[in-house]
Amino acid sequence: MNNEWPIWEIFIRSKNGLEHRHCGSLHAADAEMAIQNARDVYTRRQEGVSIWVVESKEITASNPSKNGEMFEPAADKVYRHPTFYDLPDEIKHM
Amino acid sequence: MENKTLSLDEQFQKRIDNGENIEAKDWMPEKYRKTHIRQISQHAHSEVVGMLPEGNWISRAPSLRRKVALLAKVQDEAGHGLYLYSAAETLGITRDQLMEQLNSGRAKYSSIFNYPTVSWADMGAVGWLVDGAAIINQVMLTKTSYGPYARAMVRICKEESFHQRQGYEIMLSLCNGTEAQKAMAQDALNRWWWPSMMMFGPRDEDSPNTEQSMKWKIKKKTNDELRQQFVDQTVPQAEILGLTIPDKDLKWNDERGHYDFGILDWEEFWNVVKGNGLMNEKRLKDRNAAWDEGAWVREAAYTYASKQAEKRAKKTA
Ligand SMILES: [Fe+2]
Ligand SMILES: [Fe+2]
Numbered sequence: 001m002n003n004e005w006p007i008w009e010i011f012i013r014s015k016n017g018l019e020h021r022h023c024g025s026l027h028a029a030d031a032e033m034a035i036q037n038a039r040d041v042y043t044r045r046q047e048g049v050s051i052w053v054v055e056s057k058e059i060t061a062s063n064p065s066k067n068g069e070m071f072e073p074a075a076d077k078v079y080r081h082p083t084f085y086d087l088p089d090e091i092k093h094m
Numbered sequence: 095m096e097n098k099t100l101s102l103d104e105q106f107q108k109r110i111d112n113g114e115n116i117e118a119k120d121w122m123p124e125k126y127r128k129t130h131i132r133q134i135s136q137h138a139h140s141e142v143v144g145m146l147p148e149g150n151w152i153s154r155a156p157s158l159r160r161k162v163a164l165l166a167k168v169q170d171e172a173g174h175g176l177y178l179y180s181a182a183e184t185l186g187i188t189r190d191q192l193m194e195q196l197n198s199g200r201a202k203y204s205s206i207f208n209y210p211t212v213s214w215a216d217m218g219a220v221g222w223l224v225d226g227a228a229i230i231n232q233v234m235l236t237k238t239s240y241g242p243y244a245r246a247m248v249r250i251c252k253e254e255s256f257h258q259r260q261g262y263e264i265m266l267s268l269c270n271g272t273e274a275q276k277a278m279a280q281d282a283l284n285r286w287w288w289p290s291m292m293m294f295g296p297r298d299e300d301s302p303n304t305e306q307s308m309k310w311k312i313k314k315k316t317n318d319e320l321r322q323q324f325v326d327q328t329v330p331q332a333e334i335l336g337l338t339i340p341d342k343d344l345k346w347n348d349e350r351g352h353y354d355f356g357i358l359d360w361e362e363f364w365n366v367v368k369g370n371g372l373m374n375e376k377r378l379k380d381r382n383a384a385w386d387e388g389a390w391v392r393e394a395a396y397t398y399a400s401k402q403a404e405k406r407a408k409k410t411a
Contacts (some may be wrong), residue, residue: 003392004188004189004190004394004397005392005395005396007113007180007183010159011202023249024177024245024246024249025178025180026176026180026184027189029395029396030395030398030399030400030402030403033395033399041176042175044166044169044170045253061119064117064119064120064121065121084227088359
């Protein structure tokens with residue numbers, strides 16, 4: 001059969017108050033079946049209270065070979081971190 | 095800073111040496127990709143074929159408690175197959191291709207599943223020994239260098255420990271039962287011990303891929319190291335059951351701090367790998383039947399989904 005079901009990425013919220021997190025992928029004919037399958041595969045031991053599914057091909061990913069120009073500029077911006085600022089030890093609540 | 099430009103291969107090796115994980119879209123040597131497709135898919139096939147010998151006993155489990163446990167275990171193994179197929183698919187092979195490799199008999203899976211499960215005690219021995227051996231290998235693989243494989247392993251290891259415990263509990267009940275029940279447990283141990291030892295693969299000196307696998311951190315321990323670990327942890331468990339491991343050379347070596355053990359029957363090992371095990375043919379036949387009999391479901395769902403998508407497209411047009 002060449003009509004292979006598409007791949008879906010599965011995101012699970014483990015409990016209310018927490019974000020959905022990517023937990024894996026699976027094949028399904030449509031979104032509804034993807035949710036059903038995700039329930040059976042990824043929440044058999046109460047691992048989740050909410051499921052998001054998105055077809056893998058809909059995801060645009062950054063290119064790892066461009067990681068240098070993408071992420072390195074943040075490396076020398078230490079002034080974005082609280083520890084960059086020298087304050088006397090007596091200062092509290094800051 | 096050193097000015098020498100590193101080749102892609104050298105840069106890759108440096109990342110591995112630094113303990114970095116490799117992710118799906120990262121550059122990787124073709125051989126790293128191919129080795130992973132082969133190893134991960136073999137692992138996936140093992141999970142899937144591994145359902146057959148245990149599925150054999152679900153309907154004949156001796157109590158409801160045993161039945162729900164075995165059913166849940168077999169269901170987990172299907173999930174393990176899925177996690178691993180997904181990891182393999184990140185490397186540019188499709189699920190249908192993977193299924194074709196399995197069903198055509200070209201792909202390998204763990205030889206352990208080419209042994210028959212002839213008594214209920216085998217469900218105990220399989221959970222205890224086969225899952226036990228698999229866990230040792232899989233715990234090591236949670237630290238493997240390829241990210242999607244490592245993450246699948248973390249998920250799998252979380253689920254595995256109940257598998258081994260339910261198997262050991264079956265053995266324990268039999269060993270605390272009648273003479274006949276205990277004999278059944280001993281018989282299962284006798285049949286599963288050596289095949290379980292073989293699960294770690296050939297001796298290090300006969301395992302030409304080990305060096306490259308260690309260099310790429312696909313494996314962190316050699317076959318013989320893992321096998322030794324299995325023996326050391328299993329012997330005391332057998333003692334608690336009051337069962338005898340079928341190896342007359344098995345004895346504690348104070349100097350080494352490990353158990354010494356006898357020589358494995360490597361002829362049998364290679365024979366089963368080559369497809370001449372008792373169950374090779376039956377396993378493949380059953381897998382093919384499952385695939386063929388499920389074809390109409392896959393097609394119907396695909397057609398339904400396509401039609402629904404068409405309808406939605408018309409509505410929004
Ligand atoms: Fe498994
Ligand atoms: Fe298992």
